[in-house]
């Protein structure tokens with residue numbers, strides 16, 4: 001029998017993209033090509049009429065968007081629906097409208113040409129920006145521009161789809177995503193767009209699986225081609241083989257089966273059969289995910305990737321702005337805790353430096369960058385402290401490599417505390433400070449770090465990468481990115497043993513915590529707190545409730561003696577069979 005890798009991961013009909021919204025779908029492709037509107041630069045004779053046409057086109061665009069906005073508010077939370085509110089504001093921008101009107105009068109050209117030219121000027125500046133946020137906003141503006149031009153030309157965009165299909169398209173604006181979702185669209189595939197693109201966020205809100213950023217899916221896929229969408233891993237299988245269809249149908253059935261009864265688990269504790277309690281917390285990337293955290297049954301937020309706000313806003317928010325964001329999160333999650341991680345900028349995340357480092361993953365990243373930029377660090381620290389009055393915020397430092405970095409960070413934190421005290425601004429003076437353990441040097445020095453900090457969180461994503469000296473994004477060596485390597489297991493055991501000597505709590509917040517296959521092993525190694533994506537929490541809870549801690553410990557002890565990843569993985573697989581525990585790896 002062929003393995004998962006042969007059938008799927010190494011198959012040649014696989015188109016790789018970004019997993020934007022989870023789910024498995026098998027259906028036919030429906031290519032949506034938006035007609036590129038031709039813009040006429042012809043001269044006009046009747047300025048008054050042209051201005052009237054513009055008023056009407058703006059009014060029609062506003063009416064359409066208002067309808068979409070109302071539908072968005074019905075379907076998703078206010079933060080996400082606000083995307084459309086922002087688009088409506090552009091339509092009402094008096095300076096923009098005045099400029100367009102003035103140019104119609106002076107240049108005596110078709111209003112569609114002036115609209116195109118005037119709005120493109122804004123866009124041009126945004127597209128040139130390095131930040132993905134600005135690029136995404138340029139896309140939103142394109143949507144408005146096309147809408148006004150279309151209405152000036154009195155054309156309609158056909159968005160009605162009659163049968164169940166997977167929509168394949170170059171890119172999706174938030175409005176397209178929403179409008180198309182009213183049809184029988186089972187999934188989305190796009191050439192462009194990232195995880196934080198609005199279309200991706202909306203797909204997640206609407207529960208429509210999506211794979212975005214495939215670069216050229218529209219060139220490879222034809223109308224009516226059969227596709228399999230794996231929104232968990234971000235792959236599309238084009239004209240799948242019988243074997244692949246059988247494999248994914250089975251996975252899909254299993255998924256449906258697994259989803260049954262998950263909701264009932266919401267209020268049940270994550271406790272093993274023999275009474276060991278495990279705390280399941282949520283990782284939060286996008287601020288809007290907080291609702292998902294609350295419905296997932298998470299007992300708090302174990303990792304708030306604060307740098308994500310930079311992708312959402314495209315700039316460094318001020319201390320006051322950050323304080324509002326953090327305070328809201330703290331109140332929403334109260335009485336549970338939230339661990340806010342200081343900006344982990346650098347590596348492949350948010351660009352800060354003007355130049356490209358030759359080796360960014362080994363460069364100025366995380367706490368290294370913050371200590372080089374104390375003003376930036378202190379702004380964030382003060383905001384965290386000001387938001388900590390409910391006493392449910394913890395603060396965590398990323399990419400820590402040396403004790404000196406922690407001491408220096410604490411020096412700045414104490415400075416911030418003194419500054420706030422002086423101004424009589426209240427904060428939690430006992431706020432817990434912890435570090436990510438994601439660099440081998442931090443793992444090896446855990447006893448010493450334990451004297452300096454209140455808690456540890458193991459970041460397996462980076463820890464594995466740095467332990468194995470492998471870039472996980474590099475296909476040539478991805479086989480070496482082994483979460484079940486004996487090295488990874490033994491390093492984790494080492495961290496847990498040494499932290500236990502001083503009673504310093506250790507949690508895990510890397511992707512490994514969301515791998516359901518790893519669950520019994522992690523518990524067996526002694527981890528009592530796992531932080532994972534909120535959608536995986538119910539699955540994790542079910543596995544834990546079907547596990548015996550005693551047996552998990554035996555499993556971990558056995559695995560710690562093995563030499564290769566394959567042996568370890570096989571042993572864990574056997575554990576699931578022997579103990580009759582159903583699971584799906586990474587959900588599928």
Ligand code: PEP
Nearest residue numbers: 438459460461462509510
């Ligand atoms: C990690 O490295 O495991 C981690 C959780 O941090 P990030 O994925 O944000 O680098």
Ligand code: MG
Nearest residue numbers: 438459461462
């Ligand atoms: Mg990391």
